[in-house]
Amino acid sequence: MPATQATVELFSSAKAGEVDALQRAFASGAAVDAVDEAGWSATMWAARYHHLAAVRALVALGANPALRNGLNHDALDISAQHYLEDRAAAFAVQEFLQADAGYQRQRAQLTARAQSLARALAREFKGRSRRQRIAYANSDYEVVAEVAGMRCSFRVFAGGFDLVVHNFRAGPLVASLHLERHDNAAAPKLWGAWKPWGNDAANLPLYYDADTTSIQAMQGLMANPQCRTALEQLALGRFEWLVWVPGHMRFRCQTEGLDLVRTRMAALASVFEHLSRPLPPPLFKARALQWGTAGDPGVHCWGGTPAQPIACPTCATPFSRLASFSVDDDLLHNLEWKHPSIEAACCFGCALPDTASLTCVSYTDTLPRVVVQTETLAASEAHVWQERRFTLGPIGTKGLGRRSRLGGEAAWLQSDATPDCPGCQQPMHFLAQLASSSKGPIGADGGMAYVFICQACHMVGTVVQSH
Known part of the structure; x- marks a missing residue:
């Protein structure tokens, strides 16, 4: 049979786990490491459907088991992703x-390539490199650097990297430039033709189900000549993408050439300059939270119930109080707050435990009012933690945990999720962060709650993140 037909047979027999058929296809001229449109080899497909005999046969025929697809995953990764099936x-x-042995040898060579690229990026952008396995990018090294005001993490693998800009804040923009099925030359044409939800929407899909606000933000981006030029300079290729979500920007770069990397980083810096909005400065210097004592019980509270009841809009159970910060404290008395304390409360039963959620409560009126509640799952009962008092101490003391603090800057578990105030649409001020503990578990896997305020609108926002 023709070689192209033999390769088709190789793929189909690998998917079905038919060893005799794939051996016949190989004998007829099929390339054992040929890849399909998605960048998958026959070995990957055999591993995807857990056909051990087919994987063995392909490796015996000379297949490279460490070959990676367009998402930077090899056969072992693909099998692991679908292990629940069998x-x-x-x-x-x-x-x-x-x-x-062949897999381990190839894997070591890929790791060495990633190390070499990580060192080059660290020298180029004056950052620091470390061995760091990151599952999402399937990377081997991480380079942390600040480039043109962007707080960057390069998750480096052999042949490229995933770049995360942690301080990219573009308001409501939630979009994805995902051109993996088109070559570089097609990108400018696709951007020029793009219209939201029209026939060309598939060429430039929005991230998940974008709302009207996000579509309008994307239209504004495309109408900005500087941003449009910068996006064209990225020259996105196959299996590359650029994603904006609240709080960060992610860019998949499939190259080891520093000249192209420099061009692309300059283009991203231009987008960052025109779109990213700066955060407000810290309210005051960070202080650690520590449990009160008999001699100094403290004026701030952990746990308990809100001073005024708040019903969850999703499940109707009462909100739990995460913490209450007294404005009588010397550190807080300059804040413009008309109530005796700043209360952070939400429904921890409804907040999804393994993701990020936001709850905003307005204290403008006599009674508190929930104005934002995201990522909810209806709870069956309320979660109320035992009330305890705490004081403030210098950073570094154990107290509620070294990560719990009042003031300073937020130390995010995930990317920056500083909320915009629902009232004035301005970024809210970071007030405190409280780490999960035995006294009150927050989210999943040692989660963290972040408290934000808008003094002008008397709004308190609580963001919960988990690892």
Whole structure:
């Protein structure tokens, strides 16, 4: 049979786990490491459906088991992603690949390439490199640097990197430039033709289900000549993308050439300059939170119930109080707040435990009013933590945990999620962060709650993040 037909047969037999058929396809001229439109090889497809015999046969025929697809995943990664379909079969495939000398040798070579690129990026952008395995990007090294005001993390793998700009804040913009099925030359044409939800929407899809505000923000971006020029200079290629979500920007770069990397970083800096909005300065210097004592019980509270009841809009159960900060404290008495304390409260039963959620409560009226509640899951009962008092101490003391603090800057578990005030649409001021503890678990996997305020609108925002 023709070689192209033989390659088609190789893929179909690998997916079905038919060893005899794939061996015949190979004998007929099929390239054992050929990849399809998505960048998948026959070995990846065999691993995807947990066909151990097919994976063994392909490796015996000379297939490279460490080959990676466009998402930077190899056969072992793909098997691991789908292990719940058949645990025993998936684990058997993974054990075989981990024990294969060829796989380990190829994997070591890829790691060495990633290390070399990480060192080059660290020198170029005056950052620091470290060995860091990051599952999302399947990267081996991380380079942390500040480039043109952008707080950057390069998650480096062999052949490229995932770049995360942690302080990119573009308001309501939630969009994705995802051109993996088009070559570089097509990108400017696609951007020029793009219209939201029209026939060209598939060429420049929005991130998940974008709302009207996000579509308008994307239209404004495309109408900005400087941003448009910068996006064209990125020259996005196959299996590359640029994503904006609240709080950060992510860019997948599939190149090791520093000249192109410099051009692209300059383009991203231009987008950052025109779109990103700065955060307000810290309210005051950071202080650690520490439990009160008999001699000094403290004026701030952890846990308990809000001074005025707040009903959850989702499940109707009462809100739990995370913390209450007395404005009589010397550190807070200059804040413009008409109530005796600043209360952070939300429904921890409804907040999804393994993601990020935001709750905003307005204290302008006599009774508090919930104006924003995101990422909810209806709870069956309220969660109320035992009330305890705490005081403030110097950073570094154990207290409620070294990560819990009042003032300073937020130390995010995920990317920056500083909320805009629902009233004035301006970024809210960071007030405090409280780490999960035995006294009150927050989210999942050692989560963190971040408290923000808008003094002008008397608004309190609580952001919950988990690892």
